Amino acid sequence: MINFQTFPGQYKHWALSIDGSVAKLSMDVQEDQTLADGYKLKLNSYDLGVDIELADAVQRLRFEHPEVRAVVITSLKPRIFCAGANIYMLGTSSHAFKVNFCKFTNETRCAIEDDARHSGRRYIAALNGTASGGGYELAIACDEIYLVDDGNSAVSLPEVPLLGVLPGTGGLTRLVDKRKVRRDRADVFSTLAEGLKGKRAKEWGLIDDSFPKSKFQEEIDARVREVAQADGSPNDGGVKLNPLAVESSADARDYKYISLRMNREKRYADLTVREPESKLPTTPDEIQKLGDSYWPLCAFRELDDVLLHLRVNEPEIGLVCLRTEGSIDNVLSVDKTLAAHREHWLIREIILNMARVLRRLDLTAKSFFAIIEPGSCFAGSLLELMLASDRSYMLNNPEVAQTSVCISELSAGALPMSNGLTRLQSRFLAEPAKVDEVLAHERPFDTEAAEEAGLVTFAPDELDWDDEIRLAIEERTSLSPDALTGMEASLRFAGPETMDTKIFGRLTAWQNWIFQRPNAVGPQGALTNYGKPTQARFDYKRT
């Protein structure tokens, strides 16, 4: 079982050091400390274990070190920054694992950009040696890229010429859409195994500058000082992210606010999120004292962990029924506090984390049904769980107990999808006015009102409820898991596109296709034969 939790004291492959407002993330991959057998992580190449540490470090910087303004990403190995994803690991992994690996590494790079965009930290890739493949893709996720000019070091995307696959961690998209490299140059660069060195790399926009070896550190330091001094930053200590408490058994996983129950033979899971406590603090100071046990931080960290667990460790679970338990008022009260103080660094980070976790849900290749019953609390931030679901079922029982859902201050834009829209906007593309109507409705919607407003898919009454849910689950889990993945990827992201949706929707889909092709993974495929005495042999038919 793969564990996504770690902390700096446990890192094997990265060193995180903080000096005032500057953080340094140094890559020093330990060859033998792999997540699986059968490969060695030479030349700062990485597997999922290495990226889990990177994701953890980026997350920690945001909560534990708000004073940091500049993050330098560099390598402790001489002459090599990072050789990218380990080829032998890819060559020996299942298709599903490769796809999940790429998705996670993509999310980590998007998280770096999210930090830069919303929290103003500036990421500087100090390439003290060659950055190839995923190594350059990590650099291109940073704001600035500097390459040592030592006559040897280069940046490259050798996947197409050497491996017969794509640079699948956003490289192609970021080349033309982020750095806006001219498409013909991007074409040349992406087919050139040895890549490009300082002068031409700079001329083509692949890096921001290159410095001779003797001056490299000095130039990086100077640039980092400039960035670090650019603005003031809070220095009130941050909030420590402690390990999540989780009890797990064969078919269950229980966190403080989240429970997961596997129905293995039926290939679905019930995921329940529990309400916050009543009377939580309402000022940033008190919240900062409460730290990582504050509900919106703790519950969404747990949700993140459980989603990653489901993706990687529970591949046969095809459907997740999302449920909530508790008082709508308690959720609304937390949202109100968050909305009131969203300018405060910690509250901002808590909200941004919720948004990232919800996007992780949108991008998870499982079906999600929201199940709304009496005693549930799909309100505000938790209403997003319902809106993120592929469908929702809400019990219609007007005469017995009240079942309701409710918007909050966070429904109007604080928790955007990857396409830049709110989930309400995505839902009501046809009738944008409905978004405003729903947002103006500040009291809870009972089932009939929710159905009338277009918020829920189905509203069966008590007579039909059990059968309808059971049938819907049976039907869903009987369908082709691949067709569902492609369908959900197409239906969840209507409307505008962003670099993120292009990476997850377009680039990833092409990579998944290529990861299935004999030219890459067959006995004579390029990925299979990389590093072996045998040569790849292609079926040259163009498709």
Added chain:
Amino acid sequence: MINFQTFPGQYKHWALSIDGSVAKLSMDVQEDQTLADGYKLKLNSYDLGVDIELADAVQRLRFEHPEVRAVVITSLKPRIFCAGANIYMLGTSSHAFKVNFCKFTNETRCAIEDDARHSGRRYIAALNGTASGGGYELAIACDEIYLVDDGNSAVSLPEVPLLGVLPGTGGLTRLVDKRKVRRDRADVFSTLAEGLKGKRAKEWGLIDDSFPKSKFQEEIDARVREVAQADGSPNDGGVKLNPLAVESSADARDYKYISLRMNREKRYADLTVREPESKLPTTPDEIQKLGDSYWPLCAFRELDDVLLHLRVNEPEIGLVCLRTEGSIDNVLSVDKTLAAHREHWLIREIILNMARVLRRLDLTAKSFFAIIEPGSCFAGSLLELMLASDRSYMLNNPEVAQTSVCISELSAGALPMSNGLTRLQSRFLAEPAKVDEVLAHERPFDTEAAEEAGLVTFAPDELDWDDEIRLAIEERTSLSPDALTGMEASLRFAGPETMDTKIFGRLTAWQNWIFQRPNAVGPQGALTNYGKPTQARFDYKRT
């Protein structure tokens, strides 16, 4: 060899009738008139042959029947509109053929929308029976959808539940992005094999209306009259599209203005476009008299045909070297005439056709290199060939003969890519000001000026020219054809996305992936086992 040329007198599956400003396109697929053996086209299901006729009919309406304002698409079979792409055809086709088939049918549907958007014809899908899968996808490409209410007829996308593949002809994208059906309803609809009938289909936005069987024809007629009378329309006879003259041999294909030479052992082709005649007519009346032999209409129809030929009949050709021959002045003179009269219906159609053909090139899964030598005429509309190429090589020979390229009035927006940008805008995403600089440069660019302006990728001198081109070709054709397809699809379409780019980039990539998956096409896959006594069995791992 598949032939993409046809004409109404030769149609086997469609009847095209014109009555004043109304055209009727009636589907009546002949079961046994298939393009290949091994399947029957029952229930108005279609194969590529059926779609070639549809594409031809839509194209002819634009040129031969400019007076037509409303196009009714319906079926001559009782109780069935269209059952979609033939499953047995898909089940017995190679992966490459399936992908090319879907691409062409997608382009046909985009051509219908292009006609509606730019030429003001209104397409009305009169569903006199069930429209399932590709049948509904054809309907959803129309502007209005009316379904008969006979207690039985439905619209449906049964691909996911029945076949384990996606509705791959734009259906999922158009559901949520064109008709803006709510995503949860789209999810339900796309997993419901039997689809939805009149009332709910209308309520969910899947159709515009439904009428009882007894009134169906009457209601359609009334709506069509309304549309047809909405505005005046030219009635000066149109321009007949005659069959293209083409001489073909084992390794060559010669049209009036285009030649194709196959270098089979090296897996590339040379495609040369020849200049227009000098002193072509300059007024719409004269051009209309000249008809389909007018260079920009003839040469681009030929280009379209040769691209389709390359895609489907020459799968092993991985690279096309684009060349032009003739006088830049002759090309510019044609462009000047076109730009001056672009409001005239025929000139508008000629330009829109050029734009569609160039988009067909952008979407072709082959590499394109533009080769610019003395005597070439990459100017205006033909400059787009260079800009559409993955790379360009321009000979630098200032002391001998002049080599040049040139923009024209058509470079500024008349020939947009699928992403809505001009090829110059796509090229200079990083420096939008360069687009204006290039457009302001009305005289030809010699090689140094073209390189300086960022228009060409490489400009070798005569000493290096032959070797550099030879090496570039050898390198390109040695790479994995699948990796190149994914790479080109990612690099060609930087910047904004449209419904078209979503269909070709995102939906198609997912479908291509699924078309490779054992759950669809393996011995136990759903596509393989459809209609057989055996049942599909899935590997339920989610990817």
